[in-house]
Amino acid sequence: xxxxxxLMEPLRFIPPSASRLVGWLLLMSAGLSxxxxxxxxDTPLLSGTAGFVTNxxxxxxxxxxxxxxxxxxxxxxxxxxxxxxxxIESFAPDANGYSHSHFVALTYLQGxxxxxxxxxxxxxxxxxxxxxxxERLTPTWIGNFQDEPLMEPLGLMSAGIGLGGQLRxxxxxxxxxxxxxxxxxxxxxxxxxxxxxxxxxxxxxxxFPEQRLEVGASYGRRMQGTHENFAGAHLWWQxxxxxxxxxxxxxxxxxAYGYWIEADSRPFAFGNLDSFAGRIExxxxxQQTFRIDNLASDGLPSANTQRADFGLDYNLPHNTRILTSYxxxxxxxxxxxxxxxxxxxxxxxxxxxxxxx
Amino acid sequence: MKPSILAxxxxxxxxxxxxxxxxxxxxxxxxxxxxxxxxxxxxxxxSPDVKDEGERVFEQNCARCHNAPSGFSPRIAGTIVRxxxxxxxxxxxDEEVLLQFFNQ
Numbered sequence: 531x532x533x534x535x536x537l538m539e540p541l542r543f544i545p546p547s548a549s550r551l552v553g554w555l556l557l558m559s560a561g562l563s564x565x566x567x568x569x570x571x572d573t574p575l576l577s578g579t580a581g582f583v584t585n586x587x588x589x590x591x592x593x594x595x596x597x598x599x600x601x602x603x604x605x606x607x608x609x610x611x612x613x614x615x616x617x618i619e620s621f622a623p624d625a626n627g628y629s630h631s632h633f634v635a636l637t638y639l640q641g642x643x644x645x646x647x648x649x650x651x652x653x654x655x656x657x658x659x660x661x662x663x664x665e666r667l668t669p670t671w672i673g674n675f676q677d678e679p680l681m682e683p684l685g686l687m688s689a690g691i692g693l694g695g696q697l698r699x700x701x702x703x704x705x706x707x708x709x710x711x712x713x714x715x716x717x718x719x720x721x722x723x724x725x726x727x728x729x730x731x732x733x734x735x736x737x738f739p740e741q742r743l744e745v746g747a748s749y750g751r752r753m754q755g756t757h758e759n760f761a762g763a764h765l766w767w768q769x770x771x772x773x774x775x776x777x778x779x780x781x782x783x784x785x786a787y788g789y790w791i792e793a794d795s796r797p798f799a800f801g802n803l804d805s806f807a808g809r810i811e812x813x814x815x816x817q818q819t820f821r822i823d824n825l826a827s828d829g830l831p832s833a834n835t836q837r838a839d840f841g842l843d844y845n846l847p848h849n850t851r852i853l854t855s856y857x858x859x860x861x862x863x864x865x866x867x868x869x870x871x872x873x874x875x876x877x878x879x880x881x882x883x884x885x886x887x
Numbered sequence: 888m889k890p891s892i893l894a895x896x897x898x899x900x901x902x903x904x905x906x907x908x909x910x911x912x913x914x915x916x917x918x919x920x921x922x923x924x925x926x927x928x929x930x931x932x933x934s935p936d937v938k939d940e941g942e943r944v945f946e947q948n949c950a951r952c953h954n955a956p957s958g959f960s961p962r963i964a965g966t967i968v969r970x971x972x973x974x975x976x977x978x979x980x981d982e983e984v985l986l987q988f989f990n991q
Contacts, residue, residue, distance in 0.1 A: 571965030571986070602970045610969050644972065647979035665974065672953045703978035710976035735976075739947050768951055775951075849957055880962045 574603040574881040579670040583872030592622040613639040652696035659712035659733045660685035660748045661762040661779045671876035674794050674813040681788030681819050683829030684781040685750045685760035687729045692716030708737040728753040742768040758784050785826040788819035813841035835861040849876040941988025948975045964989040
């Protein structure tokens with residue numbers, strides 16, 4: 531499943547409508563206007579991704595332009611309003627050639643109140659902090675692969691979005707060790723015909739700066755319908771003197787479990803990051819999902835699945851990346867090759883001229 | 888299963904071999920702030936200690952997930968830092984030194 535398809539998840543039961551985009555634009559415009567009196571360096575910003583990606587699965591190629599704007603508006607000394615949306619066109623093959631569809635999705639819209647040096651209160655629609663992929667790597671310009679990990683829906687209550695409140699912050703930040711936390715309660719409903727999908731959970735992470743090692747654990751509980759517990763853990767490591775990063779996650783629900791590990795590197799041996807070779811970024815991901823039973827539709831494959839992803843990204847100047855990858859997926863339901871290419875541009879600029887000191 | 892494991896070992900070995908030790912990560916961390924420093928809105932020059940600490944905060948909290956953006960307006964430095972404080976659960980102290988690092 532493409533990451534951009536993941537972005538569409540919040541609208542799974544809602545007919546896409548341009549009016550939602552217009553509403554988002556109006557809302558953010560109001561927020562931007564409210565931030566006109568911001569300090570010199572607190573000018574509201576517009577950021578996001580514009581890109582074009584292709585996916586070839588089993589010999590069938592889809593072409594997908596994607597635009598994912600993000601706005602962040604600081605209000606006063608303690609408040610930040612931020613939101614991300616997604617506008618996606620998809621051209622997919624069908625019996626008559628190609629079919630066309632489009633999606634407009636509000637990924638999240640949250641207000642952050644920085645209450646103390648250790649506590650931030652978040653309210654609104656937010657990315658669920660279960661494990662770390664959902665919060666950190668879903669922006670298209672950050673992720674090394676277009677696809678999300680197969681096990682990613684576990685613990686994210688189907689959509690990866692919560693509607694409610696969240697408390698988060700840094701408990702301790704020390705040169706030798708840091709600890710941060712996030713706890714949430716959500717009563718999100720994706721359809722007016724259904725009851726709210728209530729859930730709660732949290733995440734805690736230790737980070738050891740000298741070793742550049744992060745380990746954390748997550749817990750989530752769905753409290754609607756059949757109650758279900760989810761547990762997860764993540765381990766990230768980054769080499770200190772080389773551009774090597776290792777990331778991994780594991781998650782378990784009552785009906786399935788899985789893991790993924792990912793490694794990427796910027797080869798510095800032939801020059802700095804701005805050299806031709808330094809811009810090359812080989813990436814690799816290995817992942818497996820295991821099905822305990824098929825009693826729940828949790829978004830994971832219906833049979834045990836193994837998959838290896840080999841990618842080669844190229845970091846062009848001006849915040850542009852070329853993403854390419856080949857994946858081989860093994861499953862009792864059938865093995866498949868997946869080829870993906872894409873080019874993404876990350877933009878980042880002030881919403882207006884703003885004040886100068 | 889077996890082809891996957893073999894492929895994983897081969898790819899991981901390749902990646903590790905390519906990651907020659909060098910301090911270029913630090914160069915990456917410096918790239919964005921240095922480009923915007925020419926027209927920075929800040930007038931105060933941070934001390935070397937603050938610079939080092941800001942660089943450390945950047946490397947450990949920002950570069951852990953994404954590449955450094957190739958320059959941005961100093962007018963949004965505060966907004967970026969506040970966004971990062973929430974997203975990366977930065978402490979208040981880290982937020983301050985990161986903003987000073989951006990203002991070099």
